[in-house]
Amino acid sequence: MRLPRLKSRPRWRLLAGAAVLGAGVALGQAPLGWWFVAVPALSLFLGLARSSPGWAGFAGGFGYALAGMFWITEPFLVEPEIFGWMAPFALILMAAGMGAFWALGAGLGGRRGLPGIALGLVAMDALRSYALTGFPWILFGHIWIGTPVAQAAAYVGPIGLSLLTLLLAVAFWRRWAGVVALLALAGIWGAGQMRLNAPLPDGPAVTVRLVQPNATQALKWDPQYRLEFFYRHLDLTANPPAPGAPRPDLVIWPETAVPFLLDDPGDGLRMAAEAAGGAPVAMGIQRSEGLRYYNSLAIIHPDGTVGPVYDKVHLVPFGEYIPYGDWLARIGISAFAAQQGNGYTAGQAEQVLDLGPLGRVQPLICYELIFPQDIRRVSERPDWIMLVTNDAWFGTLSGPWQHLAQAQLIAVEFGLPVARAANTGVSAMIDAKGRILDHLGMNDMGVIDARLPAALPKTLYARVGDGPALALLLIMAVIVTVWGNNGVDRSRRRV
Template identity: 30%
Template sequence: MPRWLIPLLLLLAGALFPLALAPFFWWPLGLVSLAVLMAALQHNHTPRQAFVYTWLFSFAKFAVGVSWIYVSIHRFGGTPAPLAVLMVALFAGFLAIFPALVFALRQHLFGQTLAWLTLPVFWFLYEWLRGNFLTGFPWLFAGDAHLHSWLAGWAPIIGSYGISVLLVLSVTLLLEVWQRRCYALLAGLLVWPAGALLQPLEWTHITGSLNVSAVQGNIPQNLKWRPEMMDPTIGIYYDQTSQHWDSDLILWPETAVTKLLDQFRPAMNEIAAEALEHNTTVITGIAYRYPRGHELAGEFHNSIVAFGAGAGIYHKQQLVPFGEFVPFEQQIRGLIPFFDLEMSSFRHGPADQPLLKAAKGADTFLVAPFICYEIAYPQLVSRMAQQADFLVTVSNDAWFGDSLGPKQHMALAQMRALETGRWLLRATNTGITALVDHKGRLLERLPYEQRGTLSGSAEMRHGSTPYMQLGVWPLAIFSLLILGLAGWRRRRSQSFTEL
């Protein structure tokens, strides 16, 4: 193959990768995409070559997969289109550095020794690093493409990280069989039918049920934060809510109320009294400001508050860079309008916050809340779900229009429900508002960009899936064993060469 053709194939393969994910779920294309990258990495000879190959693939993957960021930068951030395109390209190029460095390190340490095993291990290390470094960006994981395939049966056991490993291992096994005719390795592909056999298993048990509703206000993003819209917005959500007092829990979206909590409290107390009469818990996203006299007076949180028959407040832990806080704020504030978006100076919430409470008669259920981007974090959701009966997530994906972003976001919420064996209710401003069962199946959803309320009956569940109990430790131990074996094989090979 001509050398100039390899970069083009890698760019094409990377661009195909997002088609394996939501909303398409053409996961066979993901196998083809990964096969091109893995084949290239198995035939490179230097760390520099591994870096370049991986960077090209990953740049195309992120340029297509996170292209939805353009909508928020240009349409709502006021950035000129050419500059917005450049910013998306720079972001994709920056994200591509992570896998490029990881696979360059693999080449430096192990060369092609046991490449069919070390490549899946380093893919796991790369996804874990990207999901945790600084604030993390746990998006476009390979395993998330398999919400509906046989491999989905592994999600409650090893999570989406583990499915990524099985996926890449399947590809490298096939390449190894093709190149070396080691047909015994095909036994490794039994993980696919094994996943199908695992799907019917119930890892959690029912503790009760709640009639739930989620309100989709559909407030245009360019009007949402105007002062004259504050009271009308509350009126919209109250009117929708008052039609569903037969629900045990009613969920409003992220920052559904554009007043601060202390400003909203008089109206909230009135709604809470009415909700309590109907034994209903209302949960809404709202901004919280520390009061005067507090050491953090004037500082803000992006929060969720429960009132009526339930109670509790939660402050968002994982904030979106540039959306909810601005890194290097003093240096870049004011450079372009995008760095001065409304409500982009939030504080991180603490990790040890109590769960929200929802009531049904004499029973009280614990609700694990997640705000927007947080639902993408497998380990955060797994930890908070340990004591929870139910998951709720609120978002305002209107920032991204009807692009790939909201669909990918919804699928991530479904994967978290599958990993934890919990039902999940999602409320958004413009969509996707939905109810998801403990198998990750989307049961009900509202049409995009329409005002309405979704209602249904949700199971409350308790118990822990293996993934909730063990997290990524099995993958970490597997990785250490493979790396130890590969290191031993490489040293042994070098010793024979010296002789």
């Protein structure tokens, strides 16, 4: 395939084309999952970026984030009379940030043609995953979630999936390489399907109830409604199981589910325990120590006493805390999502909680789910992952669905089932191969009573993390740099 001649065209046409193609790549992300649109769009973007990698990279990344992350405006619309004016600025800044990553990757790799640009973009996925506090959201490899190709994440992780995606996109610029790439994709697809078809071992005889109260964020902390939402949790918890179904062995409430603090609950914990009828309750709750507040998950025993407590470790920058927040609080700048105080304090370390017959569980709160490198930090392997989240902040169109998709990928990467309790949706029980066994849709109120699926043996990715994928990326970058235009990108000579 010949590369398009673009140097003589006005720059605005190149930028507009790159932005449109970037938006096309975003169609591969949840909720659409159109990988068959995303890969050709990515391939065309690489060709377009060949003539002006930095500028095209910025425009492509800008269009990608604009289409894939427009949900970032939703938190500002919870109280639109106060924060609504900030929504467009937040979206533009987010899109510009993504554009800067793409510009850096494409610009650095542009001297080595299409392969260099492709590897540069993969490197930006890796950089985004780790730099500062990290933001591994809508990575290129995420377009495969929900397809058999995603099963490869058990071996290569998210960066490996991104590398696979970019190699596929660049291969289409070579006729025979494109054929080989399609055959390789078919082989990976088939291997993934075989893995999906293989039976799971028998799971534990544990039934989990996921409670979804549908407490809208705009009303969640309103004094007129917060007790009503608490009673809604109690009513859903106390609902009898379906005829012939076992009673829940554990009830899970979503993130920040209750209007009181763990250290000042009044009768709240006793009421929750009574509603659960003998089952422990895993409750998303805030707690305080002096002037410090924590976003926590507490296990409430059947007698109403407090069991193990986990404090969220990986907080959302500017959402749950503000850098230099103690100083900025003096001039009235506080964290966006913190219901108490001017921000949350991070917990000390990731944990695995031993719940006895319910197994060893790794608790995660909302945003923490997207960081596999954090999940790997625990010293012992859990039997399953418990996620509590409040995605009501992010609307209904794409943000919550993208978060759900990442839960599916985490399940694959670690070979562990994920029980996901979400305030407004989507609550779901996900097996160790990333399949959604049962779920409640957006803005539904109800419960899921699901048997806990079995875990798989520890995956290769759980053992080694992103190291091998990053090493392969580095090796390929060295090869492209050394070989350069002599063999890798002869297409330059035909432009």
